[in-house]
Amino acid sequence: MPDSAQSRPDEAPCLHCGSRVPEGAASREFCCAGCEAVHGLLVSQGLTRYYDLATGGTAPAAEPARGRGLAWLEPLVARAESAPGALCSLELDVQGIHCAACVWLMNELFRRQPGGAGLTVDPALGKARMQWRRGAFDVSGYLRAVEAFGYLFGPSRKRPAPASLDLPIRLGICVALSMNVMLFSVSFYVGLAPEDGDVFGLFTWLSLGLSTLVVAVGGWPFFRSAWQGLRRGVPHLDLPIALGILMVFGTSLVQARSGRGDLAYFDTLNTFVTLMLVGRWLQQRVLERNRRFLLEDDGAEGLFVRRQTGARLDTVRVSQVAQGDLLVIAPGDLVPVEAELLDGHARVSTDWMTGEPDEREVLAGEVLPAGAFNAGREAVRALARQSFQDSPLVALLRRPPEGGAGRGAGHTRFWESVSRRWVVTVLAVSALGLVLWWPSGPDKALEVAVALLVVTCPCAIGIATPLAYELVQARLRREGFFIRATDLLDRLPRVRRVLFDKTGTLTLGRMELVDRAGLESLGGEAREVAFNLAARSNHPVSRCLAEALSRQGARFDADARVTEHPGHGMEWVRGGVCWRLGRADWRMRVEATTPTEAVSTPERAAADGLRGTVLFRDGAPVAAFPVREALRPDARREVLALQAEGHEVWLISGDAPARVQALASSLDVPAGRALGGLRPEEKAFAVSRLGAADTLYLGDGVNDSLAFERALCAGTPAIDRPVMPGKSDFFLVGEGLSSLREALRLSRHLHQVVRRLLHLAIGYNTVAVAVCLAGWMTPLRAAVAMPAISLATVLFTVWSLSEPRAPHGDSTPVGRPTEVPA
Template sequence: MPAATPSEPAPATCLHCGSPVPSGSVTRDFCCVGCEVVHGLLVEQGLTRYYQLAQGKTAPAPEPRKERAFAWLEPLVARAESMPGAVCALEVDVQGIHCAACVWLMNELFRRQRGGAGLTVDPALGKVRLQWRRGAFDVAEFLRGVEGFGYRFGPSRKRPERASLDLPIRLGICAALSMNVMLFSVSFYVGLTPEDGDVFGLFTRLSLWLSSAVVVVGGWPFFRSAIQGLRRGVLHLDLPIALGILLVFGMSLAQARGGRGDVAYFDTLNTFVTLMLVGRWLQQRVLERNRRFLLADDGAEGLFVRREEGARLATVRAAEVSDGDVLVIAPGDLVPVDAVLLDAGARVSTDWITGEPGERAVARGEALPAGAFNAGRVAVRLQAKQAFTDSPLVSLLRRAPEASGGAALHTRFWDRVSRRWVVTVLCVSALGLALWWPAGPDKALEVAVALLVVTCPCAIGIATPLAYELVQARLRRAGFFIRSTDLLDRLPRVRKVLFDKTGTLTLGRLELVDAGAVSGLSPATRDIAFDLVSRSNHPASRCLSGALAREGARFTPEARVAEHPGQGLELLRDGARWRLGRADWATESPGVDAWNAPSPGEDGEAAVSAARSPRAGRVDSAGGVQATGAGRVSRPGARVEVLLSGSGLAAGPVLSRDGVPVAFFQLRESVRPDARREVQSLQAEGREVWLISGDAPERVRDMADALGVPAGHTLGGQRPEDKAETVAKLDAADTLYLGDGVNDSLAFEQALCAGTPAIDRPVMPGKSDFFLLGEGLGAIREALRLSARLRHVVRRLLALAIGYNVVAVSVCLAGWMTPLRAAVAMPATSLATVLFTVWWLAASRERAAATPTPPLREVPA
């Protein structure tokens, strides 16, 4: 016998949310940086009771974004404080709330801030109502503090969907009434007859009155849907449900008025209506929770900007910006139109519009593109060079059109099922009526009604919504949140998976190539480096700050650090000038051979000598590394490995003392820990994987090589229009697109289905069919697998329903169906289909854990 293959160790679970830690993650304690940050805050601030209240229901936390704009908040607070009274009130939407622990956390943070008068949190809808004493409470400060825990606030736009308020109430009423009717019916089945006089009449009348209420309250959603379908010329599945309810009630009413309540179908009718409502509620429950998890998207209408209007500063909607307006862009604010900088200098980031990371310095008079963010620490003044109607953001922010073309193909299966079911049930009922008409109208009507009762579409009305709910709940635990009702019907058709690069396959932040560059520094030098980077919000500084903190670097509060835009950071200490930044600026001598610079005499950190010949590299005048050979460069106290090939290498900053290099930190884009494994697994299952990015083609090719994506499936330098055109050419109703920037917006509209991991950015979540939480990509493959399994289970359910209905129809046509038999058969088949659904989906989980996923087969349309 062959030796048993050792099984892989079970993945570690995140200390914050309990999700599996992606394979290859730097830490086995947390699934993502967001969870690590939030966990640290909860422990630091003594808020760990959060975990006791959460009871394992916490979702992965997005990484908190610093310096987020609150321009939308200013007019709302001003309006609230303009109202009379000592207490002001404001309602805002919140993203990320999902359980009672979130409510407790927000209330606890609110309690710790002075000036608050009251806080009401609605977790079901995702809304927060604040009350505070006028002039004694900083609303923006409180919201920023809460956002540090992974939440996000926005204007109050969420509204409860009509069905979310309507269905639970109808369901509760019908369930309560149905239980009473079933009790009355039991008395008929055990021997209560018309000969029992007043008791029989009372139970009959009560059954009739309660059933009438159930038909009116619970039947209305199906009546309305059936009428709307007939007006559009569509035989909707709700049509036989509505007809069955009306005919069964009509016949039962006739029997009751004739004094024969014991042969009426009141109990079966009530149970049927209630179960159909349960199925309808299951269909919407998880989807609404996922939608409410996010802020409501308002497109361009949700963007605000500060505009100079004479001596005052007004906050207006971006749509009101005209050519020539002077705008004030605070840190974190968006530039809504192409503009020119009026101040001396600024730092901007264009990652939202291009999808690529990086900040750059802008001088007075230089142009800033629409979609740039103020990445600096102070507000800057701009002059608009176009009206917002001419801004390139308008087309990217437009509302997504209704699904059409390939995205609508998934409906064919259910359309066919609905039409055939309606026609078959009506024909069989008509046949029963015709066959038994010679025996008398009463008997013929009884048979026809019995056929409508026992041929209930329980597999579609109850078990199928349950199957969808179970799959969606399982995907939520994996960090995959579905927003579109029909996504699980579309996913089995996916044969091509298209990835954007930056922020999608990468994490939108930098990472240190060699940890030895930090650990090899002396403690004193680490402290100086930490003082420099901890006072900067530059991506490189954030990366180094985390690495230095993990090595125990200490912060000096009185340190005074100067940030030179486009150059780096500078600190004077004990008569020495320390710099961290571009090599030519840090060393003050372009072309200095940093690898052979003399030692400054402190621990010999900067004594750089080649470990082998030829030298591995030298610092050039552009601030990067010139490769002159391959190899490792060593120095006393600091180990640096120069990677001459790899994905997304960034020119690393140099730490210097009095112009002499002390350390070099090679940085690169941080790739999602399981990206390579997931890409190769998708390809092994028979799916095409494409890499489509606006980044430089050579950088995209490097990433593709690192992940194993074929060169022919790699496209770089793509504009938003290019991406959309590429997706349109590739899509044959079989593409899944994953992107994070507004430059992916047009491509989203062309793909069969689209999703985003960027829930902290506007617009994209509102256009996506699903969104991801956490740093892993494994949930995409899990969703593809479960959707295929779901389709298989649903088709088995239909086969089971057909088999049951063949038997039931035969019994009815033979005239053997009675109210008692119908009362047993209908709930019994409903229970059987529910148990079948749960068992098959649970069995699929076990089989998936034990066997690899087979190659794909074509799924018929």
């Protein structure tokens, strides 16, 4: 079976993040365009100290968002500026913080901005608090400077989960108390007896008092969870843990009150509670870190638009938009409802709704579709034709129930069965020991029963299993696969069908040149002109061409006077020569005295047969630049590997059926499994029809929202867009898809490891029960046996899930290419 975790011998790490460069990537030095863009900025701005602080690699960088609107920022800055005092203060959430290097970079960019008074970044929670002198600091300019490095800012919504603050405190208290109890217990094991009088009594009551605190502080999370499970009629996994804690503590209390503290299990009890808390903390640590990596999703309440009332311009939530409102849509802002364009023309992008990267022109009097973004360079005015409650966005932005309908049911049933059987078996065995030893006296019978409760502790469930999940989650995080749902790793082994949206998922949502012949045929002047024409357009084709020309050394001319002809292309009259870059069938200007434009037959004939975007000089074609959607570098390899491993791969897209079929053919996906032209509700129906109980869906647009709610698992690579990351069970970072297959593989392996841990626990408990029933178990032996088996299960878990040793290859340090000075 192919193993994406294994590196090829000729692979070198990404110069920015240290990840493996996918086979077929556009650059052999970078794993994705985001890393290449961020690395270039760090080098050009003299910020390469970032790599000294990154200490061995970071997560792949998200591609910097283009033209992202900041309408949400305006009311926050206005409120901060209106507060009394010489300094203004604002707290924001940040997406993408992962190490000390990120904190240093944000502080360094803040230091370079005039007017700033102070910046505090909390990397654990993903927050930044800035202070500046009133009227002297450009907040939006600073945010855009930081977002150019792949980060995103948003309103302050992140709050630490109660458990994230509660568990470390409880764990610290229990560790401190348990160490003292162990010291007292050692004295009992080396000979301190009731005959020693006051010292024995003092140590006994100190052990009892400290153990009471440990049970109260450390046991509470398990007691609460077990009780909540019982109220719902679900025997939670915490039930056997809670019962074990209470019964061992109760028996030890009886022994202490009778003057036999040496027969109590205080040290074992304290160790057990502390180890269970460690397991609980491990379960939550990586998941919370992944969730804080992203901005918090607030659905429609987190989206804003500018509304004009007379001479006043207000920034309001999209949910407040009513029919007849006059909206001002700034570059990068969302059109929340269908609206009539009042200005001359606008360029809009509907990729968030359709998933397709195409932009189109809308003329005055035409309708701007709900869900479009202003892709132009100027703000436009539009008249709302409906209230937001009637907008098609409402259904797509609604927040699903936690975990999604029906998700994780199989996982729950499995652990319910394990928990129920464990509880029944432990109680039955303890009762059996009590009955068998009752003829020898109540004290001996109680000692055997308690010993059975102690040694049958669910260490494999409470410690080793959480550790196994933490190891897998951390490993996937390094691969660029970030888990958000608690039970995702339990659902992934059930996946039999993998459904891909097309654009932005299997493709990168941007264009690439089909061939470089036209590019390489350009002379020096033509290359400079083509670059300056392309660089002044936001169209996806222009951005592709501008990046390619920039790599060839083309320079930007700030004095160029370029005119955009909507729907056709860009024009620049330079030195009396008319240069045009645009559609191959663009009407050419006839050299005549007439002010009107007409079709020049020879020039039209010259343009015939040209594909893609064409550069013209005085009407004559100079070069053609055919383009296509850029496929993810390892898309074909990963799709073929998924099918070879027994997964059905489907393409579910809103794009034209012909394009979807063409892509399916290039990826060797059967034509019958490529569905195009689907609306959001049709995508959701397709998921249900194919079998939602074993389906993984990967999409990037809000048109995938309804399908997300139906699938067993859902994820997105589009973390720079609102709403969808908050609905996802996982998200991907970087341009490769190998981490998805790695997650499926590791989830199956994890499932096997957990099963083995349970079998190991059953084997240990069988031996321990036999020892207890024979009357050979003592507090000292229990104190040794329980930590020993815990350590054994932990070592077994680490060994089972250890990463394969990477082959000796290129050891180029992250961020240190030989041509870049330190």
